Amino acid sequence: MKARRGGSSHGLKLLLVPPRVEASLWRRLxxxxxxxxxxxxxxxxxxxxxxxxLRILRSRPRNGVTLEDxxxxxxxGLLVAIDRYDPLRGVPFGAYAxxxxxxxVVDGAARMNELDAQHHYRSxxxxxxxxxxxxxxxxDALATLANLAADLAIGLLLEGxxxxxxxxxxxxRPNAYESLAWRSLQHRLAxxxxxxxxxxxxxxxxxxxxxxxxxxxxxxxxxxxxxxxQLHAAALAKLRARVGHG
Amino acid sequence: xxxxxxEEMNELLASIQRDGIDHFGLVERLIAAYPDDARxxxxxxxxxxxxxxxxxxxxxxxxAVGLEPEFALARFQLGFFELTSGEPARALATWxxxxxxxxxxxxxxxxxxxxxLIRDAFDDAIAALTRGIAANTENxxxxxxxxxxxxxxxxxxxxxxxxxxxxETEETSATSFLLDQFASGTKH
Numbered sequence: 315m316k317a318r319r320g321g322s323s324h325g326l327k328l329l330l331v332p333p334r335v336e337a338s339l340w341r342r343l344x345x346x347x348x349x350x351x352x353x354x355x356x357x358x359x360x361x362x363x364x365x366x367x368l369r370i371l372r373s374r375p376r377n378g379v380t381l382e383d384x385x386x387x388x389x390x391g392l393l394v395a396i397d398r399y400d401p402l403r404g405v406p407f408g409a410y411a412x413x414x415x416x417x418x419v420v421d422g423a424a425r426m427n428e429l430d431a432q433h434h435y436r437s438x439x440x441x442x443x444x445x446x447x448x449x450x451x452x453x454d455a456l457a458t459l460a461n462l463a464a465d466l467a468i469g470l471l472l473e474g475x476x477x478x479x480x481x482x483x484x485x486x487r488p489n490a491y492e493s494l495a496w497r498s499l500q501h502r503l504a505x506x507x508x509x510x511x512x513x514x515x516x517x518x519x520x521x522x523x524x525x526x527x528x529x530x531x532x533x534x535x536x537x538x539x540x541x542x543x544q545l546h547a548a549a550l551a552k553l554r555a556r557v558g559h560g
Numbered sequence: 561x562x563x564x565x566x567e568e569m570n571e572l573l574a575s576i577q578r579d580g581i582d583h584f585g586l587v588e589r590l591i592a593a594y595p596d597d598a599r600x601x602x603x604x605x606x607x608x609x610x611x612x613x614x615x616x617x618x619x620x621x622x623x624a625v626g627l628e629p630e631f632a633l634a635r636f637q638l639g640f641f642e643l644t645s646g647e648p649a650r651a652l653a654t655w656x657x658x659x660x661x662x663x664x665x666x667x668x669x670x671x672x673x674x675x676x677l678i679r680d681a682f683d684d685a686i687a688a689l690t691r692g693i694a695a696n697t698e699n700x701x702x703x704x705x706x707x708x709x710x711x712x713x714x715x716x717x718x719x720x721x722x723x724x725x726x727x728e729t730e731e732t733s734a735t736s737f738l739l740d741q742f743a744s745g746t747k748h
Contacts, residue, residue: 325685338618345615
């Protein structure tokens with residue numbers, strides 16, 4: 315049975331000891347090679363990475379660097395911290411990770427200034443997505459185009475779905491003026507995401523909810539970037555089929 | 561398999577109840593002398609729980625159960641530790657051999673109650689845990705912990721419950737109920 319995020323029973327929640335829950339993630343990642351725990355730890359500390367990215371962005375001249383770019387460096391720093399942290403040394407992970415994230419963001423932002431716009435997160439992510447879904451299509455040109463359009467539309471829907479509450483507290487759900495049909499579609503899509511196979515769900519959530527690029531999702535899940543791309547396409551195809559024929 | 565002598569164990573237990581002593585040093589010295597004594601690993605695991613060293617605590621409790629699979633209290637504690645760590649499936653697997661205990665054994669009743677609890681079957685949980693408390697004459701501190709869970713179940717059933725119970729209470733009694741257990745000289 316797939317463990318659902320936030321799916322603990324009330325009775326279990328009553329018994330949970332938060333430091334033990336976190337220690338359990340580290341134990342299973344380090345000593346039992348349970349790769350999924352890397353993603354769970356990443357999600358647990360993603361807010362710290364984002365907050366650090368935001369702080370850096372506010373304190374420095376932007377030079378064309380966007381928050382999304384900075385966040386990618388923060389996520390990279392977080393992943394490095396997760397892989398290097400020694401949970402037996404007694405240093406809280408948050409304190410350990412903060413320094414690594416900060417260093418990575420500062421280094422990344424400096425590198426970023428030297429690169430041209432094509433490396434920016436937004437254009438890179440759009441290329442990655444397009445390549446992912448284009449590679450997955452069949453031979454029929456018209457069907458390919460239709461599927462591509464549907465997959466891109468699902469990607470847009472997912473971005474605006476607010477599958478979970480955004481960190482900044484902003485409510486990005488459609489407002490009262492937006493159509494009922496749109497809201498209903500987004501709701502169904504969110505439900506379908508939670509029915510995806512575990513790895514596909516992780517990719518969709520990390521990418522669309524958390525804005526993590528394929529590169530770092532690959533690192534998080536210990537698979538190749540090409541495999542992330544394939545699984546992303548497979549997930550969108552499932553969502554397209556299920557939402558399209560519901 | 562060489563086991564720690566009674567007098568050494570008693571000395572260790574007495575010292576653990578005194579402050580200002582390197583408890584870990586004492587227990588680790590005994591483990592070096594008697595590496596296959598499950599009780600020592602269990603004791604070390606309980607001390608580690610108290611010290612908040614969760615990863616090592618899990619390893620020590622697992623070692624105790626691995627060395628002596630019939631050590632029911634260690635098995636119960638390991639499963640309970642896993643449950644409180646957010647690993648219910650693993651806890652249930654750890655507890656499975658406890659089904660061989662008599663149905664009215666307090667640990668069997670506690671396990672039954674906790675199984676009900678994680679399914680949100682609060683009334684059944686309260687009934688089994690309460691029976692377990694009545695049946696448990698070996699470990700009063702454990703009864704105290706379980707009673708807190710029962711009280712919280714009552715509150716949840718009335719819709720006034722809160723979400724963190726063990727964090728505040730369980731750590732303090734882990735070692736004391738262990739000491740009582742050893743004092744009673746039983747492993748069942």
